[in-house]
Every structure is written in structure tokens, then in C-alpha cells.
Amino acid sequence: MDRLQAIEIFVKVAELKSFSAAATALHLSRTLVSERVRDLEQNLGVRLLQRTTRRVALTEPGAAFLDRVRLGIAALDEAAAEASSLSVKPRGLLRVNAPMSFGFRHLAPAVGAFMLRYPEVRVELTLTDRLVNLIEDNVDVAIRIGDLRDSSLIARKLAKCRMMLCAAPSYLKRVGAPKHPRDLRDHSCLAYTYWLAGDEWRFKRKSEEIAVHAGEASLRCNNGDAVAEAAAEGAGIALQPNFIVGPLIRQGRLIELLPGWRASEFGVYAVYPESQFVPAKSRALMDHLAKVYANPPWS
Numbered sequence: 001m002d003r004l005q006a007i008e009i010f011v012k013v014a015e016l017k018s019f020s021a022a023a024t025a026l027h028l029s030r031t032l033v034s035e036r037v038r039d040l041e042q043n044l045g046v047r048l049l050q051r052t053t054r055r056v057a058l059t060e061p062g063a064a065f066l067d068r069v070r071l072g073i074a075a076l077d078e079a080a081a082e083a084s085s086l087s088v089k090p091r092g093l094l095r096v097n098a099p100m101s102f103g104f105r106h107l108a109p110a111v112g113a114f115m116l117r118y119p120e121v122r123v124e125l126t127l128t129d130r131l132v133n134l135i136e137d138n139v140d141v142a143i144r145i146g147d148l149r150d151s152s153l154i155a156r157k158l159a160k161c162r163m164m165l166c167a168a169p170s171y172l173k174r175v176g177a178p179k180h181p182r183d184l185r186d187h188s189c190l191a192y193t194y195w196l197a198g199d200e201w202r203f204k205r206k207s208e209e210i211a212v213h214a215g216e217a218s219l220r221c222n223n224g225d226a227v228a229e230a231a232a233e234g235a236g237i238a239l240q241p242n243f244i245v246g247p248l249i250r251q252g253r254l255i256e257l258l259p260g261w262r263a264s265e266f267g268v269y270a271v272y273p274e275s276q277f278v279p280a281k282s283r284a285l286m287d288h289l290a291k292v293y294a295n296p297p298w299s
Helices: 003-016 019-026 030-044 060-083 100-117 169-175 181-186 224-232 242-250 280-292
Strands: 049-051 056-058 092-098 121-127 141-146 153-167 189-192 200-205 208-213 219-221 237-241 265-273
Touching: 003 019, 003 030, 003 049, 003 056, 003 060, 019 030, 056 060, 092 100, 092 280, 100 121, 100 141, 100 224, 100 242, 100 280, 121 280, 141 153, 141 280, 153 242, 153 280, 181 200, 181 208, 189 224, 219 224, 224 237, 224 242, 237 242, 265 280
Parallel strands: 092 121, 092 141, 189 219, 189 237
Antiparallel strands: 049 056, 141 265, 153 237, 153 265, 200 208
């Protein structure tokens, strides 16, 4: 059995969830595709795919095997490109993921400039505030903001940002401004759904640190821009990153609160799956972003 061919066939069947579709895509007969997958399963001593008359699905061992061999195939593809050229040029499809607000405001323009520099790279950019699984969603590079949780991902710090507590002039005229973080319990607070600390907002002044429960939020939203815009209309107090509320503060639509106190600061990271091999296209994007964010426009 040609194990490498069998693995490539298995990956295509798993991705397309069909033996017939995989055969068409690979320009092979359906019989050969089916035989190669069956031979691979027999060689490994485990069933990789669950077959029915209507669908093909990965078994648990099959899903684990797929995750591992995808990295190997990517490494082989890049090694072949490196062998055929003295200088590896970034090329091919690059899948990138980022939070919605940061992606729209700061990643999309940087990606546009990157594509002009590397015309052989095609970018598939997905923006969502949901935390995606890079392996399951087949993402090459993701932008993460915050304190990174322990994981098998490799992280490269690109920049930093800070949270800013702010409210509209109309809200402050109507309700008044908090003098101390504890006063937030008596205010209308606008919450971001995916905030990892929940309703706990942290502040620091010199050696003093305090964590405040921001009360019963009058608004919860899964998008930071929406929270900031609601605050700018006078709905309440928001704690949002400076790359979102910075422009609104400069426009006078929001005012930063609690002078002397600092809210949480976070890193902006590029993360990618752990591997001994990092494709040239991924390295090139991270190098490009590191230069773009060397002097963050939101700081």
C-alpha cells in the first residue's frame, strides 16, 4: 500500500464527507478511493470512518488521526516548495481568524497590505468573537487578545492594549460620574458577553488593586463596538479596549472615567498550532503584523 497516497485520500474523503466527491476531486475511481481507505484502516488496526448509505463521518480515532496528518501534509507541501526553490516564497491559502471589532478595524487593513506584498497568498479571513478551535476549524493563524489560557498553541505577542472605563457626557450629566471603582455597583453598566472575567472589572492605582462586580448589567452584547455605541448614546458605563473606544473619546462622544485608576492591560497575540514546522505564509503574516503593530495606532 502507498501509505502517503492512502492518507491523502483519507483526508479528502474526511473533508468532503463523501467517497464519490473525493474520487472526483482526486481524479481517481471511487473503487480505488474506497480500497485505499480500507487498506489504511486495516494497516492501522482502527476504523477511521463510519460509513452509512447516506453519509460518511469521522470516528473518534479518525478525527484525532486527521488532525495529526493535516499538519504532516502541510509540512510535506512546504518542504517540496522549499526543495524546488532556494528561497521559500509565501504562497497558497492562508486561513486567518480574529475577533470581530479588532479584525474589522485593525486586521483587515493590515491583511490588505500583506496581500499586495505577497500576491501568491490567498487569505480566508473569518471574524468572530467566539473562541475558535484552530485545529477543528482548520485555521493557520488567529489573533487573540487577553490573558492566554494554557493550550497547545504557540503564541507570538504583537502589541498590547488596555481597557478603558468610559461613559457619554449625557450619561454623566444625568447620573454623575463614579469617584471610586466601588461606585460602579450603583451605575448602569454595559457588559460584553465574552469578557472572560464575567461581570468582574479590575482596576489598579499604584499598589492598590480592586475587583468590582459591575452590578446588574442593563445591556449585554457579544460585540464590543455595539457596547461602545450604546455607551456613546448615554445608556451607561462601558469597559472596552482602547482600540474600540479610543476614537469615540477623541471625538468627545465618550469620556474616560476614574482618573488615576488603570483598568486591565492585555496583549495582542498571533497564535498558531504547535508544530515543528511553520509554513512560510504564516511566518510572513506574523512578521508583517509585528511591523504594523510596532507602534499601535490605538495606543
